[in-house]
Each structure stands twice: as structure tokens, then as C-alpha cells.
Amino acid sequence: xxxxxxxxxxxxxxxxxxxxxxxxxxxxxxxxxxxxxxxxxxxxxxxxxxxxxxxxxxxxxxxxxxxxxxxxxxxxxxxxxxxxxxxxxxxxxxxxxxxxxxxxxxxxxxxxxxxxxxxxxxxxxxxxxxxxxxxxxxxxxxxxxxxxxxxxxxxxxxxxxxxxxxxxxxxxxxxxxxxxxxxxxxxxxxxxxxxxxxxxxxxxxxxxxxxxxxxxxxxxxxxxxxxxxxxxxxxxxxxxxxxxxxxxxxxxxxxxxxxxxxxxxxxxxxxxxxxxxxxxxxxxxxxxxxxxxxxxxxxxxxxxxxxxxxxxxxxxxxxxxxxxxxxxxxxxxxxxxxxxxxxxxxxxxxxxxxxxxxxxxxxxxx
Numbered sequence: 001x002x003x004x005x006x007x008x009x010x011x012x013x014x015x016x017x018x019x020x021x022x023x024x025x026x027x028x029x030x031x032x033x034x035x036x037x038x039x040x041x042x043x044x045x046x047x048x049x050x051x052x053x054x055x056x057x058x059x060x061x062x063x064x065x066x067x068x069x070x071x072x073x074x075x076x077x078x079x080x081x082x083x084x085x086x087x088x089x090x091x092x093x094x095x096x097x098x099x100x101x102x103x104x105x106x107x108x109x110x111x112x113x114x115x116x117x118x119x120x121x122x123x124x125x126x127x128x129x130x131x132x133x134x135x136x137x138x139x140x141x142x143x144x145x146x147x148x149x150x151x152x153x154x155x156x157x158x159x160x161x162x163x164x165x166x167x168x169x170x171x172x173x174x175x176x177x178x179x180x181x182x183x184x185x186x187x188x189x190x191x192x193x194x195x196x197x198x199x200x201x202x203x204x205x206x207x208x209x210x211x212x213x214x215x216x217x218x219x220x221x222x223x224x225x226x227x228x229x230x231x232x233x234x235x236x237x238x239x240x241x242x243x244x245x246x247x248x249x250x251x252x253x254x255x256x257x258x259x260x261x262x263x264x265x266x267x268x269x270x271x272x273x274x275x276x277x278x279x280x281x282x283x284x285x286x287x288x289x290x291x292x293x294x295x296x297x298x299x300x301x302x303x304x305x306x307x308x309x310x311x312x313x314x315x316x317x318x319x320x321x322x323x324x325x326x327x328x329x330x331x332x333x334x335x336x337x338x339x340x341x342x343x344x345x346x347x348x349x350x351x352x353x354x355x356x357x358x359x360x361x362x363x364x365x366x
Contacts, residue, residue: 004245005216007286009261012311017213017257018277020308021266022053027063027078030054032277035209036075036085039066042355043273043305043319045076050354051270065191066179070206071227072100072169073275074179074186084204086173086196091116092232097170100227104151104164111150122151122167123174126188130177133189140168208238208254214281216244216251224282246286265311269343271328271351274303279313288313293333307332309340317344319351320363326352328362 015021018032027033030052039045045066046059065079069089077085091097097115098105108118125146130139144152144163155162172178176194180187202208210222219237223230241252272278279297281287288294297306297316304316307330315332328348336344345362352359 002243002245002250003258003261005261007247007289008265008311010216010246010286012263012265013257013261014214014278014281015266015268015308015311016260016263017215019052020270020278021268024055025053027054027059031213033076033078033081034204035206035213035277036067036069036077037277038070038275038280039074039076040275041273043351044275045074047273047351047354048276049076050350051272051276064181066181068169068172068179070225072166081204082191082194083197084201086194087198088200088204088206089173090196091119091170092228092236096228096232099229100170101164101166104153104167107150111148113150118151119167119171119174122147122163122171126168126171126175126177127190130175130188130190133180133187135183136186136188139188143168207233207236211238211241211252211254212257213277215253215257216246217281217283218249218251221251221282225280267310268308269310269340269347270308271317271344271347272306272308274305276306278308279306296331307344309336309343314340319355321355321357324357325360326355326357327360328352329365330362331365 019025019030030049032048032052037045037048049059063079064076065082066074066076067082067085069075069085091100094115097119098109101115101119105115108115122143125143126139128146129142140163144161147163151163151167152161153164172188176191177188178191180189206226207222210225211217214221214225219233220230223233226233238254240255242255242258244251244253244258279287284294284298288297297304297313304318306313307315307317314334314336315330317328317330320327320329328351330344341364348362349359
């Protein structure tokens with residue numbers, strides 16, 4: 001008999017699986033680092049890890065590395081895991097590579113160049129150029145000078161010729177390059193001795209990781225998260241996945257998680273960054289079922305962070321920093337208890353400490 005799971009149970013499961021209910025931890029036991037913690041914006045990957053119980057001492061031991069991986073975005077990983085990560089983020093097929101590099105695939109196809117072969121060619125050029133730390137713009141210019149026309153595009157704002165952005169980003173891991181932490185614009189540098197693993201373990205398999213951290217899910221959810229074709233995801237769908245029903249839709253979970261949905265809802269309050277993994281699930285109507293609220297949380301530009309209270313997304317927040325002072329502007333979608341408001345204030349204090357500034361106030365906006 002197929003188990004039926006409601007949205008409250010799904011959100012509670014994800015909060016627990018992603019360790020949002022944790023108050024302390026280590027890099028070694030932090031689950032989101034197996035799929036990557038997106039490091040976009042000032043409240044990116046490190047803030048996501050602090051929201052999962054890691055303190056400054058756990059984050060200061062140089063055990064992390066930043067790579068351009070899923071969707072070309074920078075993600076944090078444990079340095080010791082990089083051989084597995086490099087293998088796991090490799091496109092599943094030439095068609096998958098073409099989907100992930102977007103409009104760059106068209107001129108390559110016209111020139112008879114395969115998408116995977118193109119990524120390898122860009123990677124080889126990047127590897128030859130980046131022998132020491134080098135800022136992204138300089139890397140791009142030097143690599144562009146080595147590549148033929150199908151790899152290049154004219155940029156009108158710059159009035160210059162560049163590499164297409166997505167092949168550049170996705171080739172960096174293939175070239176054995178990482179992003180130096182805390183650099184803007186990004187500085188690329190070689191990763192000493194990096195060789196992709198010959199086989200991806202179940203722990204780092206991205207389809208299984210999505211199911212483990214963002215399940216229950218469908219192949220389309222995973223494909224949308226990876227920017228991969230659904231066909232490729234279906235071909236690699238775990239044979240042991242267990243079928244469940246969520247709001248009448250057939251989805252799947254991993255066997256170890258099939259009985260993990262009836263636990264009590266986590267009693268927690270968190271200020272999640274705009275690209276936190278909890279918000280990256282590709283079933284947004286399940287997370288936020290009111291269109292106006294979804295539009296406010298996921299605008300085309302300038303995403304806010306999300307207030308999560310007791311397993312539900314309860315509103316949005318935005319930082320307002322001037323010099324060494326921070327105001328956290330909070331907009332709740334409905335009334336909140338004194339306990340939740342006090343907890344939001346405590347989380348704002350943690351955010352200010354993370355940013356190494358002084359909190360002026362948490363400003364609740366009607």
C-alpha cells in the first residue's frame with residue numbers, strides 16, 4: 001500500500017534531514033555538504049552552515065572549498081570530498097551537457113562539436129592558463145584568446161568577445177579549479193592533485209542526495225534542480241526508491257526515509273538565506289501555496305531571505321547594513337506569537353555576529 005504524506009510532514013522531514021533543528025555540529029556530519037551549500041550573496045553558504053549548528057571554530061579550519069557546480073552556481077563542499085564531488089557533478093550525457101550550458105550549445109552543434117568535448121576543451125584551456133591564483137576576468141580573457149569562434153560570443157554591454165558563461169563555469173571543476181574563498185570578483189586557483197573519483201558513491205549521487213534532503217520528489221523535480229533532461233534523470237533513478245503519495249501526486253523517497261514522516265514538527269525559527277537548500281526544492285507550490293507570497297519570496301531579481309517558523313515558511317526578511325550596523329527588516333505573512341518574534345530577534349543577533357557587525361534592531365514591517 002502506497003503511503004500518503006501531507007505537506008506538513010514533508011516540510012518537517014526536510015527540516016530534520018537538512019539539520020535545521022540542530023544546535024551544534026561539525027563539517028564531517030553536515031548533510032547538506034553532500035549536495036553542496038550554495039554560496040551566493042553575503043548570507044550564502046557559511047550562513048547556511050551556521051543555521052545548521054556550525055559555529056565559527058568549525059568553519060575556520062580551512063576544511064571547505066568553493067566550486068562552480070550545480071546550475072553553474074558556487075557551492076561549498078568539504079575539501080576531502082572533492083574527488084567525489086567532481087565526479088558527481090559531471091553531466092550525465094552529451095544531451096545533459098547541452099541543456100546545462102544553455103544557449104552555448106547552439107553554435108557548438110552548428111560547428112559539429114559535442115557538448116562534453118567542448119567542456120573538455122574549455123577545461124584544458126583553463127588548466128593551461130590558471131597555474132596560480134588569477135581573477136575571473138583575466139582567466140576569461142586569456143582563455144577566450146585560445147578558443148575558436150563557436151566557443152565565443154559578443155557581449156554588447158562590454159563591446160567585447162567572451163566565452164559563453166556556463167561552459168566557462170562548468171568547465172572549471174573539470175580543469176581542477178576552485179574559487180578562492182571570500183573573493184569578489186572571484187579568483188580561481190588550482191586544486192592540488194584533484195582527480196575525479198572513478199565511481200560516485202551513493203552518498204554523493206546527486207539524485208539520491210536530492211531525495212534524501214528534498215524528498216519526496218519526482219524525476220522532474222530533480223531534473224529541474226540540476227538543469228538536466230528528465231530522460232537522463234529517469235535513466236538513473238534509484239531502483240530501490242519507495243513510492244509515496246503527496247497531495248495525490250506520486251513521488252519517491254529512499255528506503256531509509258520511508259518511515260521518517262510521522263515525527264513531530266521541528267520547533268525552530270531560522271532566518272534562511274535567499275538560496276538556502278530548504279528554498280531550492282522544485283515543488284515551490286508545496287512550500288508556499290499562495291501565489292502572491294511565492295512571488296514575494298522568489299522574485300526574478302533581488303530575492304529576500306525566508307523566515308522559517310516551526311517548519312513553515314512564515315515570511316521574508318531583508319538585511320539593511322550601513323557601515324558596521326545592521327537592521328533586519330522582517331515581513332511576516334500572518335500574526336506570530338511572542339515566542340516566534342523573540343526567536344526572530346535572536347536569529348537577527350546571530351546574523352549580525354556572523355557578519356561581524358552590530359545589530360540595531362529586527363524591524364517588523366506590516
